[in-house]
Amino acid sequence: EIVLTQSPATLSVSPGERATLSCRASQSVTSNLAWYQLKRGQAPRLLIYASSTRATGIPARFSGSRSGTEFTLTVSSLESEDFAVYYCQQYNNWPLTFGQGTRLEIK
Amino acid sequence: QVQVVQSGAEVKRPGASVKVSCKVSGYTLTELSMHWVRQAPGKGLEWMGGFDPEDGETIYAQKFQGRITMTEDTSTDTAYMELTSLRSEDTAVYYCATVYGSGNYMDVWGKGTTVTVSS
Numbered sequence: 001e002i003v004l005t006q007s008p009a010t011l012s013v014s015p016g017e018r019a020t021l022s023c024r025a026s027q028s029v030t031s032n033l034a035w036y037q038l039k040r041g042q043a044p045r046l047l048i049y050a051s052s053t054r055a056t057g058i059p060a061r062f063s064g065s066r067s068g069t070e071f072t073l074t075v076s077s078l079e080s081e082d083f084a085v086y087y088c089q090q091y092n093n094w095p096l097t098f099g100q101g102t103r104l105e106i107k
Numbered sequence: 108q109v110q111v112v113q114s115g116a117e118v119k120r121p122g123a124s125v126k127v128s129c130k131v132s133g134y135t136l137t138e139l140s141m142h143w144v145r146q147a148p149g150k151g152l153e154w155m156g157g158f159d160p161e162d163g164e165t166i167y168a169q170k171f172q173g174r175i176t177m178t179e180d181t182s183t184d185t186a187y188m189e190l191t192s193l194r195s196e197d198t199a200v201y202y203c204a205t206v207y208g209s210g211n212y213m214d215v216w217g218k219g220t221t222v223t224v225s226s
Contacts, residue, residue: 032210032212034212034213036152036213038146038152041218042218043111043202043215043216043217043218043219044144044152044202044204044213044216045216046212046213046214046215046216049210049212050210050212055214087151087152089152089154089212089213091210091211091212094159094166095154095166095168095169096142096154096157096211097154098144098151098152098153098154099151100151101151101152
């Protein structure tokens, strides 16, 4: 099974600043990687799929990129509602797998 | 726009079974693939299983093989996930999530169903 390793586990950033979250795959997943945002008590939200395509309704401050088996989610200018936990997920191979998550907290 | 409504919280004894439902609207179940994901307290997201439209079969994570069954009632556009032989480690929030089109990324998620396993 493909293991996704997210870093850092926790990221402290001030509102208005940029946040960069990483996800490394244990083997190639081509571009079949998605990012989700999870807030307590809410349904998880799809942010990015195909490593860099924003889902419907996702603000342009969210962007995704890929370099080989390294994937990055960038939030260009953090707003208060962006502080949450973020997960990457690969869908290139069965079983589908998630990273362990990055908690984005207010500095 | 797909909308997903899950059934309410459950409390079960160890050894019991639980069946969580997920009703879809805006699309029919035949147009979507349904997946189930759980999050135990203090843990990350864990994929449990889902429908593979290429093969027309449901694929389960090996960890749950033999204990999990995912079914669908297309007459009511309701999906079900049943987990048997519950143990305390199965205490978690269980989510259903839909996949529309190619690529098994999950477009729309339910708000989750809390299942507590306790004696």
